[in-house]
Amino acid sequence: MPNDKLDLIFPVPVFHEKIWGGRKLETDFGYQIPDGPIGECWAISAHPNGDCPIAEGAWAGHTLSDLWDNHHELFAGAEGDRFPLLIKILDARDNLSVQVHPDDAYAAEHENGSLGKRECWYVLGAEPGTRIIIGQRAHDREELAAMIAEGRWDDMLNYVPCNAGDFFRIEPGTVHAIMGGTEILETQQSSDVTYRVYDFDRRQADGSTRPLHIQQSLDVVDYAAQAPTSGEVTAVEKDGVTDLMDCPNFTVERVRVDGKKVLDAPWSFLCCSVIEGEGTAVDAAAGVAHPVAKGSHFLVPAGSGALTLEGKMTLITSHLPL
Ligand code: ZN
Numbered sequence: 001m002p003n004d005k006l007d008l009i010f011p012v013p014v015f016h017e018k019i020w021g022g023r024k025l026e027t028d029f030g031y032q033i034p035d036g037p038i039g040e041c042w043a044i045s046a047h048p049n050g051d052c053p054i055a056e057g058a059w060a061g062h063t064l065s066d067l068w069d070n071h072h073e074l075f076a077g078a079e080g081d082r083f084p085l086l087i088k089i090l091d092a093r094d095n096l097s098v099q100v101h102p103d104d105a106y107a108a109e110h111e112n113g114s115l116g117k118r119e120c121w122y123v124l125g126a127e128p129g130t131r132i133i134i135g136q137r138a139h140d141r142e143e144l145a146a147m148i149a150e151g152r153w154d155d156m157l158n159y160v161p162c163n164a165g166d167f168f169r170i171e172p173g174t175v176h177a178i179m180g181g182t183e184i185l186e187t188q189q190s191s192d193v194t195y196r197v198y199d200f201d202r203r204q205a206d207g208s209t210r211p212l213h214i215q216q217s218l219d220v221v222d223y224a225a226q227a228p229t230s231g232e233v234t235a236v237e238k239d240g241v242t243d244l245m246d247c248p249n250f251t252v253e254r255v256r257v258d259g260k261k262v263l264d265a266p267w268s269f270l271c272c273s274v275i276e277g278e279g280t281a282v283d284a285a286a287g288v289a290h291p292v293a294k295g296s297h298f299l300v301p302a303g304s305g306a307l308t309l310e311g312k313m314t315l316i317t318s319h320l321p322l
Contacts, residue, residue: 279311
């Protein structure tokens with residue numbers, strides 16, 4: 001018997017206006033977005049700052065956080081008091097602020113029990129010559145404080161070339177900034193805690209500047225971390241699947257489909273984002289073939305059995321560590 005409660009779940013994205021945002025979420029991805037500079041599409045999110053509603057299927061009318069709290073069988077085996085992941089697409093027309101995120105321990109103590117934020121970026125598009133900032137060059141807190149106070153940004157910040165198809169891991173404590181001309185799919189812990197180190201002295205529409213968080217930044221920067229020099233993906237693709245990142249918070253993979261591809265379901269749930277092409281997605285328990293295309297995001301719930309993808313498309317998937 002098909003079970004529609006175990007069908008694929010399609011959250012409705014939540015959009016956020018940002019000073020650095022553009023219009024590509026509409027022109028490149030086909031989303032209906034509000035007016036203004038829209039920087040972020042929260043595609044799979046149960047975070048209170050953007051809790052995706054479900055519009056169709058057995059769970060229509062629920063939000064993702066509601067499913068986590070009240071229908072946890074859909075995430076069987078996943079622990080924790082909140083849905084742990086957040087999948088975003090970012091359209092950076094202009095530079096994001098230079099920022100750093102805390103780890104779980106610091107966020108729990110200083111940010112009302114929030115999660116810390118480990119994140120990673122799959123670059124969907126980049127204008128020629130684009131670079132991004134990952135890592136900083138101060139050796140200790142004192143040196144970093146001096147570089148910030150004196151505005152020695154070129155000495156302090158590590159720039160890396162950024163091309164479509166690159167992948168970057170951003171550990172907690174890593175200074176980073178996405179730069180203008182970049183579209184990114186971000187997989188991250190479900191957290192919205194950002195410490196802004198530098199905002200390019202920008203003013204908002206009302207003339208004000210956005211707040212900086214220098215003391216917190218100095219607290220959380222990992223002074224021993226090695227900054228990367230490239231985001232080129234060197235992992236070997238096996239049967240269409242490339243491992244992009246394994247860490248204590250999530251596993252991220254790129255899945256290329258050309259024809260038919262069946263993914264077994266050892267995970268508690270799977271987040272899927274189609275970043276190129278089109279096709280269909282169907283899980284074994286529900287048996288409903290959903291048309292999907294670039295810009296589609298869906299969750300495969302626990303107990304749904306194997307996921308069958310057909311067509312010509314590329315996806316980024318994420319799940320909790322097995
Ligand atoms: Zn960040």
